Amino acid sequence: MRLSRSFLPTLKETPSDAQIASHRLMLRAGLVRQTASGIYTWLPAGLKVLRNIANIVREEQDRVGAQEVLMATIQSADLWKRSGRYDAYGPEMLRIKDRHERELLFGPTNEEVITDVVGQELKSYKELPQTLYQIQWKFRDEIRPRFGVMRGREFYMKDGYSFDIDYKSAVDSYRKMMLSYLRTFQRLGVRAVPMVADTGPIGGDLSHEFLILAPTGESGVFYDGALDTLDWLADPVDVDKSEDLEKFFNNVSSYYAATDEKHDEKAWESVPAERRREGRGIEVAHIFYFGTKYTKSMDVTVAGPDGTPVHPEMGSYGIGVSRLVGAIIEASHDDAGIIWPDNVAPFRAVILNLKTGDETCDAMCETLYNAAPEQFLYDDRSDRAGAKFADADLMGHPWQIIVGPRGAKEGKVELKRRATGERFELTADEALAKIMAKAPGA
Structure with a gap:
């Protein structure tokens, strides 16, 4: 969505x-x-x-x-x-x-x-x-x-x-x-x-x-x-x-x-x-x-x-x-x-496009979103980054995929785990694999 x-x-x-x-x-x-x-x-x-x-x-x-x-x-x-x-x-x-x-x-x-x-x-x-x-x-x-x-x-x-x-x-x-x-x-x-x-x-x-x-x-x-x-x-x-x-x-x-x-x-x-x-x-x-x-x-x-x-x-x-x-x-x-457990969250992850309109950022976000559009929320708004981070934390998505122009040029995203605050620098494929892994207790 x-x-x-x-x-x-x-x-x-x-x-x-x-x-x-x-x-x-x-x-x-x-x-x-x-x-x-x-x-x-x-x-x-x-x-x-x-x-x-x-x-x-x-x-x-x-x-x-x-x-x-x-x-x-x-x-x-x-x-x-x-x-x-x-x-x-x-x-x-x-x-x-x-x-x-x-x-x-x-x-x-x-x-x-x-x-x-x-x-x-x-x-x-x-x-x-x-x-x-x-x-x-x-x-x-x-x-x-x-x-x-x-x-x-x-x-x-x-x-x-x-x-x-x-x-x-x-x-x-x-x-x-x-x-x-x-x-x-x-x-x-x-x-x-x-x-x-x-x-x-x-x-x-x-x-x-x-x-x-x-x-x-x-x-x-x-x-x-x-x-x-x-x-x-x-x-x-x-x-x-x-x-x-x-x-x-x-x-x-x-x-x-x-x-x-x-x-x-x-x-x-x-x-x-x-x-x-x-x-x-x-x-x-x-x-x-x-x-x-x-x-x-x-x-x-x-x-x-x-x-x-x-x-x-x-x-x-x-x-x-x-x-x-x-x-x-x-x-x-x-x-x-909110900090949603994986199995009950409304969305498995949110994709945060930190520079909407940037060709590289937009393309990477679209690729990520199309991997699981029914499970991902794509924050494609033109709002400033701070507002996007605040809404992502408020809504409690288990994962945040953060896409910025510098990382996108290198084919990398930042992945944040909402429950622990841990951050990982990964390729898009690596981030998807980590997010889509079987949730605990599933």
């Missing part, structure tokens, strides 16, 4: 209502614009990031056997009345009526819809297990939307639901999803620590929140410093083998990690003092086993091995895709702007 023809409206000044770094930088870098309180329009560069994250989430869900569906954003109130949640959910639910006075709602989550669909179609234990997911827009009418996409009212989310014949199988599904999530975050280029979470009135001990460590996080966190360097995915895991899943899960669970609401002082004291870490974290995902809560309340059964009706065991698994955009920025930025 050529910057001179792009809709990438950057801002030099910080908007006064933006309280945290991700909100400020998403507005300044031209990723989003607010259309109403807690509701945003995603501009081309922001939409690219959103899609890159969603595609990685999708690939890792498919990898563990989950199947994608797409449910409606508008749901019937009758389904929620069947489960008993319609009146209990609270004012966060946007309740509406159609022209026939039928009660509807803009879906905040989809347990009722997916349970109803599965109840209509599955009749036997032989058709289980099933894990279904979608990546879809949700709406929750937050009383005080703030922090940009971190706590908006409309948000883009992956929600998944597993159905199993018994508890043991449900635990396997839960562990598969934890594995999928850790693989997902590794590919996204962020470290999200799974922490034991509150299960609420349902009880049990199968609930984990995934938190990205950042000073602006809304949750206080306590964790074993060994997690800073632990490679949870070092050993291969066969997702079709319960023993592999159990070993993986036990390894992850053997290190202390908890939010402030689940912090256990006695367990904390067992962590060596030099490894105790305290800080803040941003919740970006949650996995949760809730058994037969919905299949019982909505009277969904399948025939068990002996023909007796059985309520399938369920779990739900969410990832905040739009929230992740803000969380990644909170964890990866500096005073100059």
